[in-house]
Amino acid sequence: MRDTDRALVQAASAVAKLRCRSASHTLASAARTAQGRVVTGVDVVHPAVDACAEVVLLGAAATQGVGELETLVTVGDRGRSLVPPCDRCRRLLADHFPALRVIVGPLEDPQVVPVTDLTALVPPVAGDPDPE
Numbered sequence: 001m002r003d004t005d006r007a008l009v010q011a012a013s014a015v016a017k018l019r020c021r022s023a024s025h026t027l028a029s030a031a032r033t034a035q036g037r038v039v040t041g042v043d044v045v046h047p048a049v050d051a052c053a054e055v056v057l058l059g060a061a062a063t064q065g066v067g068e069l070e071t072l073v074t075v076g077d078r079g080r081s082l083v084p085p086c087d088r089c090r091r092l093l094a095d096h097f098p099a100l101r102v103i104v105g106p107l108e109d110p111q112v113v114p115v116t117d118l119t120a121l122v123p124p125v126a127g128d129p130d131p132e
């Protein structure tokens with residue numbers, strides 16, 4: 001892990017602590033560009049339609065005109081651990097940013113993994129019509 005990776009985990013943790021204070025928002029993502037710009041997003045929980053923090057982050061990045069994302073991490077609320085992208089988000093992220101690095105694993109010993117290598121770490125989404 002680079003210092004910038006640790007800083008990204010801290011950024012996501014800070015957003016989770018500050019903004020994930022209800023059942024509506026439980027995860028925070030932070031991503032960094034090669035130029036060091038950081039974009040964040042929180043998930044939107046709803047009984048019918050959830051929006052993952054990664055999806056909200058991608059929309060925010062596009063809205064802000066941010067270019068290629070280099071590294072991403074998602075952190076759970078209330079000091080929960082790092083959360084890997086779900087299968088759908090992994091595909092979305094890999095399609096948009098094939099060189100993206102994702103920080104996963106326990107908070108005390110995180111690893112940086114290419115998004116394209118995440119498949120084995122992420123269980124398929126229940127009901128996914130095309131599990132790998």
Ligand SMILES: [Zn+2]
Pocket residue numbers: 052053054085086087088089090
């Ligand atoms: Zn997702």
